[in-house]
Amino acid sequence: MTQHDPFQGRRDFLRASGALGLAAMMPGAVHAARSDAGLASPGDAGAASGTPVPSRAPLAPQPFRRLPAGAIRPAGWLRRQLEIQASGLGGHLDETWADVGPDSGWLGGSGESWERGPYFLDGLLPLAWQLDSAPLKAKAQRFIDWTLEHPWPNGMFGPRSNDDWWPRMVMLKVLTQYHELSGDARVIPLMTNYFAYQLGALPARPLRDWGRSRWQDELLSVLWLYERTGDPRLLQLAALLHRQGFDWQAMFADFPFRQKVDVAALKAKGGGDDVFMKDLGQRVHGVNIAMSIKSSPVWSLVSGSARDRDAVHHQLRMLDTWHGLPNGMFSADEHLAGRNPSQGTELCTVVETMFSLEVALAITGDPALADRLETIAYNALPGTFTDDMWAHQYDQEPNQVESSLHRRPWTSNGPEANLFGLEPHFGCCTANFHQGWPKLVQSLWMATADGGIAAMVYAPCTVQTVVQGVPLRIEQSTDYPFRSHVEIVLHPARPATFALKLRIPGWASGSTLSVNGHAQASERAGRFVTLQREWRPGDTISLGFASAPTMVPGFNDSVSVRDGALVFALPIAESWIKWRQRGLTADWQVYPASRWNMGLPENAVFRRTEQPVGPVPFSRHQPPVTLSVEGRAVASWKAEEGAADPVPRRPQAEASDAPQMLTLLPYAAPKLRITAFPLLAPGSDAHPRDDHVG
Incomplete structure (x- = not known):
């Protein structure tokens, strides 16, 4: 999601969406069939009992079903983490950011009226109920009530300044959670009327851009409603969404993007299918790909095809093979960027990958997806926030040696992309990050x-x-993942x-x-x-x-260090400099204050040390677990434009640089870190010394 992508027109849409007014409405209202509010009763039962609504034929059965929102509550360190989110931007964003403030279009105002209100609610809503927070529930309820009380006469809903399908896909996910939490009888009629309108409107006004790439997110809500009402028109709509949506399964079957993608350069070069090239920025966009991970499994519920259900595994293999990073993610800053651990990943991509894995896990039953989900949730997710969650990055890098106003190695993002702040680079992640922790709770x-x-x-x-x-x-x-x-x-x-x-x-x-x-x-x-x-x-x-600490091979013969679900990193001493005040929070640059260019020997031996899990679970100041290992400096490994050079392949340590004892922390604890280490050439093995880095 970027303001620099010339092929999506995102910023143009955002500017226009606040000013189009009623002119954007489709003429010729489509009258939806009447929906009896009593159809909400199955969902009411699920909300009250914590049991999922049974699958309805002809949808394919699945080995697991996610429990209704509200059935699972966090405890222990996880509850403290959600309380940190509620005390930070997660609970106060509307007080300091106009895009979800009182003038939001999703509250009937003239402000931002596209995706940001729904994104915000998609995490605020479950967070409020999981913490049983009356203030947060009241904030969420205002958006919910306005949405439910102001449907359009033709069945459409939401702000009248635009009729784009995409932001409504997000709000539909919000409404399904809200119904599971509350049993509110207004939800099912509104969804029924909207889907009936859409079924009639899509042939003349088909999915495009973001909606075409993210059709599977709406399909989830369509199938959710079908299981509660049995309305056969919903299966027609499901088939239409699939037909108009982008075919992610086909793209990954013969995956063409096997290196860092420069969209502008490829567009200038030309060639290939005209339609594909026109939408190239959509195809290699990290958040779109993150959302698409669930597309084949979700469609398999309709098709009944094992091939569709299992296609997710091939898709993940392709991402790992050509763009995989040590923190469980794939590079996308914000287009696919190869395996160099100095490339980044957008925060939206992290939380959307988590949600896709949660959905795919229930449908496929494959525990390997839960392993990957834990790796991302316990490393990449907290690794992109300050400890108090009042600031976040747009892009995080596994080998992140500086967070400053440099261009760095990405092709489409700007110099603010890996700062910590309110809305570095672009505000989509500011609105969307809220779902990460609460939806993990819903999938435990x-x-x-x-x-x-x-x-x-x-x-x-x-x-x-x-x-x-x-x-x-x-x-x-x-205390998992800090303990076993x-x-x-x-x-x-x-x-x-x-x-x-x-x-x-x-x-x-x-x-x-x-x-x-x-x-x-x-x-x-x-x-x-x-x-x-x-x-x-x-x-x-x-x-x-x-488990035992293990060195995992990676890019350029580098190694990362894992122990259980945790990835470990070398912390770099951090010098935080406030760049500017942003309402209740601020934007920060972070500069390195210690040496970072260290390598590990083939025969590395690790020593694990455990401490109590503190009030901030992923803090570098009170880490619950550390690993000690000897390493040596690699003087030839340098940084340019605030980014570490690609990890050198099998460097020889300088003879003048003595071995040093390194203390590694859980990946998320340091905000400047080295996660992928060069594996030292033979003859560079470390020897015991008292020096200590970390």
């Missing part, structure tokens, strides 16, 4: 197809649901027999499992272990995973 546990319950992603939480007709409360206590032990206590209202599935992470070299102190057989890494039994109030499950 899922219902199983056989009527059981499954632990998908590990973090401290409580769950309130119904299993086999029995109300069930689950308490999960853990998880304790789960079940509180069924009465004894109940059901299957409980527990994911064994793919990185686990071993696992231990017990129920009420009695050892149980576990499973291989990368699979689910199933416990089928009668569960009684107070039954306690203890689960532990074995």
